Amino acid sequence: MKPFSEYMNEWLYGPDGYYAHFKAIGKEGDFYTAVSTSRFFGATIAHYMISLIKKEKLSPRTFLVEIGAHQGYLLGDMIEWIAQEAPELLETMRFGIIERFPSLQRVQKEYFKSRFGDTVVLHHYIDARQIGAKEAFVVANEILDAFPCDLVYRGKTALVDENHAIRFEGEDEQALAIAKRYGQQKGEVARGYESFAATLYEAAEKIVFTAFDYGEKEARPDFSIRIYKGHEVFPLFEEGIDLKELFGKSDITYDVNFSHVMDAFEGAGFSTAAFKTQLRALTEYGLPDLLEQLARLGDQKLYLRELNKIKTLIDPQMMGERFKLIExxxxxG
Structure with missing residues (x-):
């Protein structure tokens, strides 16, 4: 039997794991993300980054890096907006993706080639420490929920046998200590936030790290872990679910305990600059300004089409309140 975190790691990142090879996101995939919903998601983050450069909190030589980039849409959308709002930055900035799977690196390179030709050089890294920049703006969308987690229940941790059956018979001291810290008797305990934060801290002398994900400030008092397949959601402990059949062929995720994330990053030396809903974050990052610019173009059909997409990002009943920004x-300075 193996700890659930090891089982989940194999499910997502093993040789035949879900994220080891390119998977479609959006209508043709298993789920939607903010990136697949609207290009204005990336444009708004880029607008915010440019504002930091204008305020001299970052310099024009900032390295823009995405972690967990999938095909590279988010980074591409950000670069496209930079080209519109501050094209001079394309001459001074560098752009990179942290991606450990060669197959996904190839997909990202092909995508950037098709989108930008030879005008944008894309750098790849396996580890954030390889970046070695003076300044970096690092962005991630829905990676915090993709860290392997352990499951705890009444002082025991989950073990998984060769038949994919889950039993609460483990006594992982580290997982139980984390659960105790956040008052969890039942739920998920993410593994790896501490080492991730420590590694990212070494990426550059100056760093802004922004991440969007779903979850709450405090740990949930119940299991949130679930499986996404063909836009259907299956709770992990749903009766009749076939884990053997779904293993590696579907996404598995859970709600983020952002208090754990904050503690991990602050423990590594970062300061928490912001924690807010996606609705508030995108509004404060400048999304209304971008919409106003789109409206001035005079193409009413384009404006209405994009406005409908953006509603999904900010509607409190959709992504607006459920998703959070942590920075x-x-x-x-």
Missing amino acids: FHKNI
Whole structure:
């Protein structure tokens, strides 16, 4: 029997794991993300980054890096907006993706080639420590929920046998200590936030890290872990669910305990700069300004089409309240 975190790691990142090879996201995939919903998601984050450069909190030589980039849409959308709002930055900035799977690196390179030709050089890294930049703006969308987690229930941790059956017979001291810290008797305990934060801290002398994900400030008192397949959601402990059949062929995720994320990053040396809903974050990052610019173009059909997409990002009943932004700084004045 193996700990659930090891089982989940194999499910997502093993040789035949779900994220080891390119998977479609959006209508043709298993789920939607903010990136697949509207290009204005990336444009708004880029607009915010440009504002930091204008305020001299970051310099024009900032390295823009995405973690967990999938095909590279988010980074591509950000670069496209930079080209519109501050094209001079394309001459001074560098762009990169942290991606450990060669198959996904190839997909990202092909995508950037088709979108930008030879005008944008894309750098790849396996580990954030390889970046070695003076300044970096690092962005991630829905990666915090993709860290393997352990499951705890009444002082025991989950073990998984060769038949994919889950039994609460483990006594992982580290997982139980984390659960105790956040008052969890039942639920998920993410593994790896601490090492991730420590590694990212070494990426540059100055860092802004922004991440969007779903979850709450405090740990949930119940299991949220679930499986996405063909836009259907299956709770992990749903009766009749076939884990053997779904293993590696579907996404498995859970709600983020952002208090754990904050503690991990602050423990690594970062300061927490912001924690807010996606609705508030995108509004404060400048989304209304971008919509106003789109309206001035005079193409009413384009404006209405994009406005409908953006509603999904900010509607409190959809992504607006459920998704959160968390932002960390290192040496940002």
